[in-house]
Amino acid sequence: MSGLAKLSGVDISTVSRALNGSPLVNGKTKDHILKLAHETGYAINARARNLRKQSSQTLGIVIPVYPGSQQTLSDPFFLEMIAAVSQAAAKFDYDLIINLPNSPSEIAERRLLLSGKADGLIVIGQAGRIERLRSLGDAADRVVVWGGMMDAADYTLVGSDNLEGGRLVGEHLKNIGRHRVVFLGDIDLPEVELRYNGLMSVWKGDGADPSVMHVRSSFDGHEAYRQTLALCEGAQSFDAIFAASDVLAIAAIHALQSKGLRVPEDVAVVGYDNIGQAAMFSPGLTTIDQNIKLGGEILVNTLIDKIAGNPVRATLTPTKLVIRSSTVGG
Amino acid sequence: MSGLAKLSGVDISTVSRALNGSPLVNGKTKDHILKLAHETGYAINARARNLRKQSSQTLGIVIPVYPGSQQTLSDPFFLEMIAAVSQAAAKFDYDLIINLPNSPSEIAERRLLLSGKADGLIVIGQAGRIERLRSLGDAADRVVVWGGMMDAADYTLVGSDNLEGGRLVGEHLKNIGRHRVVFLGDIDLPEVELRYNGLMSVWKGDGADPSVMHVRSSFDGHEAYRQTLALCEGAQSFDAIFAASDVLAIAAIHALQSKGLRVPEDVAVVGYDNIGQAAMFSPGLTTIDQNIKLGGEILVNTLIDKIAGNPVRATLTPTKLVIRSSTVGG
DNA sequence: GAGATCTCTGCAATCGGTTGTATTTTTATA
DNA sequence: TATAAAAATACAACCGATTGCAGAGATCTC
Numbered sequence: 095m096s097g098l099a100k101l102s103g104v105d106i107s108t109v110s111r112a113l114n115g116s117p118l119v120n121g122k123t124k125d126h127i128l129k130l131a132h133e134t135g136y137a138i139n140a141r142a143r144n145l146r147k148q149s150s151q152t153l154g155i156v157i158p159v160y161p162g163s164q165q166t167l168s169d170p171f172f173l174e175m176i177a178a179v180s181q182a183a184a185k186f187d188y189d190l191i192i193n194l195p196n197s198p199s200e201i202a203e204r205r206l207l208l209s210g211k212a213d214g215l216i217v218i219g220q221a222g223r224i225e226r227l228r229s230l231g232d233a234a235d236r237v238v239v240w241g242g243m244m245d246a247a248d249y250t251l252v253g254s255d256n257l258e259g260g261r262l263v264g265e266h267l268k269n270i271g272r273h274r275v276v277f278l279g280d281i282d283l284p285e286v287e288l289r290y291n292g293l294m295s296v297w298k299g300d301g302a303d304p305s306v307m308h309v310r311s312s313f314d315g316h317e318a319y320r321q322t323l324a325l326c327e328g329a330q331s332f333d334a335i336f337a338a339s340d341v342l343a344i345a346a347i348h349a350l351q352s353k354g355l356r357v358p359e360d361v362a363v364v365g366y367d368n369i370g371q372a373a374m375f376s377p378g379l380t381t382i383d384q385n386i387k388l389g390g391e392i393l394v395n396t397l398i399d400k401i402a403g404n405p406v407r408a409t410l411t412p413t414k415l416v417i418r419s420s421t422v423g424g
Numbered sequence: 425m426s427g428l429a430k431l432s433g434v435d436i437s438t439v440s441r442a443l444n445g446s447p448l449v450n451g452k453t454k455d456h457i458l459k460l461a462h463e464t465g466y467a468i469n470a471r472a473r474n475l476r477k478q479s480s481q482t483l484g485i486v487i488p489v490y491p492g493s494q495q496t497l498s499d500p501f502f503l504e505m506i507a508a509v510s511q512a513a514a515k516f517d518y519d520l521i522i523n524l525p526n527s528p529s530e531i532a533e534r535r536l537l538l539s540g541k542a543d544g545l546i547v548i549g550q551a552g553r554i555e556r557l558r559s560l561g562d563a564a565d566r567v568v569v570w571g572g573m574m575d576a577a578d579y580t581l582v583g584s585d586n587l588e589g590g591r592l593v594g595e596h597l598k599n600i601g602r603h604r605v606v607f608l609g610d611i612d613l614p615e616v617e618l619r620y621n622g623l624m625s626v627w628k629g630d631g632a633d634p635s636v637m638h639v640r641s642s643f644d645g646h647e648a649y650r651q652t653l654a655l656c657e658g659a660q661s662f663d664a665i666f667a668a669s670d671v672l673a674i675a676a677i678h679a680l681q682s683k684g685l686r687v688p689e690d691v692a693v694v695g696y697d698n699i700g701q702a703a704m705f706s707p708g709l710t711t712i713d714q715n716i717k718l719g720g721e722i723l724v725n726t727l728i729d730k731i732a733g734n735p736v737r738a739t740l741t742p743t744k745l746v747i748r749s750s751t752v753g754g
Numbered sequence: 755g756a757g758a759t760c761t762c763t764g765c766a767a768t769c770g771g772t773t774g775t776a777t778t779t780t781t782a783t784a
Numbered sequence: 785t786a787t788a789a790a791a792a793t794a795c796a797a798c799c800g801a802t803t804g805c806a807g808a809g810a811t812c813t814c
Contacts, residue, residue: 095771105794110772120792135561137538141480142770145471145799152521152541168700173503180524189541191482192522194510208467211482211519231465315704345704370498374645374675375705425801435764440802450762472800475769 098136102127113138144210153183153397154191154212156202158219167194169313169341170369171386172218175240178390179216186398188213201226207233214397216240220247221283238397240389242285243408250400251408252393254384256285260292262382262415263336263364268296270421272334272362276307276325278318278346279338286338289366293336307332315345322349333361334421340365340372340381347375347420362421378418385411428466432457443468474540483513483727484521484542486532488549497524499643499671500699501716502548505570508720509546516728518543531556537563544727546570550577551613568727570719572615573738580730581738582723584714586615590622592712592745593666593694598626600751602664602692606637606655608648608676609668616668619696623666637662645675652679663691664751670695670702670711677705677750692751708748715741 095113099106104123112119112127119127130136144150157172180190191212193202203226206212214236217227227234227249239249242256267275281287290308307330311318318337322345325332335350337343343365347357355361365372368383389411399406425443429436434453442449442457449457460466474480487502510520521542523532533556536542544566547557557564557579569579572586597605611617620638637660641648648667652675655662665680667673673695677687685691695702698713719741729736 106771107773107795108793111793114772118792123792135538137534139475139770140539140541141471141475141478142799143772145469145475145801146770146772148471148799150471167507168500168504170498170500170503173500173506174498176503176506176522177497177524180522181526184526189521189523189536191519192506192510193519194507196511196514204465204467206519208465209470211470315701319704341701341704344701348704348708371645371671371674371701374649374671374678378678436801437765437803438763440800441763444802448762453762469800472769473802475771476800476802478769 095136095138098127098130098134101130101134148210150210150213151187152189152191152212153179153394154193154202154206154215155179156193156195156215156217158195158217158221169339170371171339171341171367174369174386175218175390178387179393180390182391182394186394188394188398201229203227203230203237204233207236214238214401216393216397219283219285220244220251236397236401238393238400240393242288243410244284247408250396250406252389252396253285253408253410254389255410255413256288257292257295259366259382259384259413260289260336261295262292262413263289263366264293264296266380266415266417266421267334267336267362267364270362272421274307274330274332275334275336276309276332277336277338278309278311278321278342280310280312281308282310283338289336289338311338311342313339313341315341318342318345319349322346323353326350326353326355335361335363337363337365340367340369340379343379343381343420344375347379358419358421364421368416372416373418375420378420380418380421381416383414383416385413388412425466425468428457428460428464431460431464478540480540480543481517482519482521482542483509483724484523484532484536484545485509486523486525486545486547488525488547488551499669500701501669501671501697504699504716505548505720508717509723510720512721512724516724518724518728531559533557533560533567534563537566544568544731546723546727549613549615550574550581566727566731568723568730570723572618573740574614577738580726580736582719582726583615583738583740584719585740585743586618587622587625589696589712589714589743590619590666591625592622592743593619593696594623594626596694596710596745596747596751597664597666597692600692604637604660604662605664605666606639606662607666607668608639608641608651608672610640610642611638612640613668619666619668641668641672643669643672645671648672648675649679652676653683656680656683656685665691665693667693667695670697670699670709673709673711673750674705677709688749688751694751698746702746703748705750708750710748710751711746713744713746715743718742 095106095109098109109127112124183190195202207215217239220241239251241253277290279286281290309321311321335346337346343363347363350357350361357363365379365381368381372379372381392409396406425436425439428439439457442454513520525532547569550571569581571583607620609616611620639651641651665676667676673693677693680687680691687693695709695711698711702709702711722739726736
């Protein structure tokens with residue numbers, strides 16, 4: 095910038111104002127400086143600017159690797175969420191730092207926020223993170239969490255309506271006449287618990303006695319595969335599986351088929367997330383669409399509001415059922 | 425930091441040295457300062473440090489959204505690559521800024537590098553990026569590209585051995601007696617072209633006349649689905665499909681099955697990438713494992729070497745065939 | 755015990771912008 | 785033309801760390 099100042103014969107303060115479009119500089123001066131900047135390929139030094147402006151124009155996103163899943167992270171849900179958040183952030187000229195904690199003890203939240211590397215933080219999922227969020231002190235004002243609505247949450251939550259999602263699945267299964275349902279997922283995770291509660295609510299007060307069985311599984315497909323195999327070998331009979339994610343649903347379908355069960359004729363399967371590939375499985379996957387793109391936008395909008403000090407409240411994104419062949423024809 | 429200096433009664437320069445583990449400070453002094461820093465929850469201001477040290481301890485990763493794929497990005501390959509790079513970068517205490525260009529005209533490469541937001545850049549795939557890389561000037565010294573080896577490349581490349589990958593698939597198909605092969609992918613992409621060449625090389629010089637048909641498809645599953653349907657309705661007969669990615673392979677399998685063709689009995693299908701879900705499809709997907717985790721590590725190691733000014737050369741990661749049921753039993 | 759050496763700490767410059775205030779130049783008004 | 789008001793520019797402090805250098809105090813050597 096001092097180079098530009100010499101070239102154009104004005105003070106660097108004028109150069110700065112010109113590059114930032116300040117109305118204080120004369121039109122001709124501004125044009126001249128901008129032209130020089132373009133010709134020399136000048137780019138404002140973000141490090142200096144960040145220091146002076148006490149901001150980084152950068153958001154952080156923390157993607158938890160759930161304990162126990164040592165293998166490569168590959169649930170497309172996360173990628174779609176990252177893409178949604180990244181694109182939403184770009185609209186505000188924010189960059190996105192991604193953090194995939196590799197050790198459970200690492201507290202990326204503190205490091206990124208307190209050092210000022212990120213102006214605000216988006217955390218995907220509440221599981222195992224709650225204590226950490228509490229430890230952030232003032233910095234918690236610059237955090238938004240994607241997750242299921244919880245009364246106990248004293249941080250800002252954005253999420254899809256997991257209760258409604260579970261309910262939609264329950265009604266759908268009921269409509270197609272399935273009553274012996276297996277819920278595949280880990281209801282210790284708040285988001286998953288809500289989906290389970292939504293499912294259960296369908297039969298509540300109803301004379302019919304649904305038998306919903308909970309099979310605990312992390313979000314790792316291989317585990318779901320094993321669980322489903324074990325389920326087939328067990329004594330309990332069932333005619334439907336509601337999985338807490340599409341990846342789990344796909345694993346379950348594969349396990350069922352390897353046991354000679356037909357999907358959806360013998361067992362209907364419903365997933366959750368509506369990932370891009372869900373439409374391309376055979377059989378196509380019935381699932382709940384969380385509207386991740388909208389979710390990402392709301393996360394970013396909310397976070398930027400918080401950073402600006404504006405009051406915000408928890409938000410739900412709409413949820414809808416997408417019916418494909420895996421529960422049709424049963 | 426000036427707060428810590430007052431608390432501990434020493435100059436901020438001593439505090440700085442203590443926090444950075446300099447051997448210049450007395451052991452007791454250091455312990456005292458560290459204790460105070462811990463108690464007060466002090467974190468070094470990254471913005472100031474970055475400016476002074478002329479470094480950001482941050483790498484950037486650019487994930488291209490291929491032109492034409494307007495829908496949500498969801499190929500798990502990218503997520504696995506992001507995870508691998510992120511974890512490798514973390515070992516060097518580097519953070520990772522992710523950039524998903526939403527308009528083809530955006531030149532994130534320039535912005536991130538020249539502004540100093542990132543010390544170096546990893547670009548996934550060469551397609552449509554070559555001219556941009558050339559426009560970076562000196563900054564090109566801090567860029568590493570993941571992609572297929574090209575003679576024309578005048579930038580640093582890291583990638584898996586696509587030629588070998590294609591060859592392995594070809595040999596495998598030949599071994600199981602398939603000779604009428606469809607190649608599904610866009611050979612205008614350098615990485616894909618190499619896979620195609622590898623496939624073709626298997627029959628070269630051989631008396632047998634393989635009929636390899638190229639069906640152009642982007643990396644978008646929906647397009648591959650339509651292409652495969654069209655293929656089934658066409659005149660050409662075929663007994664195998666080699667898809668340029670697992671997502672394409674899955675889409676193809678679904679299309680084949682919807683046309684009543686059996687996989688792998690009627691048509692064998694082989695994918696590429698070995699994404700986490702590949703093992704859980706039915707039928708399980710035979711595919712090429714690029715060793716993404718190792719690739720991410722090499723990308724980061726190479727980039728950090730370049731940033732340090734060390735000479736580096738192009739690197740290939742090993743490639744291996746993973747056989748599952750989709751091409752077995754044919 | 756004087757001088758040399760070694761440890762440790764403080765001073766002050768520096769990184770490259772932004773921005774409040776002062777100053778100069780230009781334009782408007784009487 | 786003199787003066788006030790407005791516009792444009794320059795000056796200088798500041799953001800919060802790092803680091804070369806100077807100097808104080810402790811330790812060593814003969």
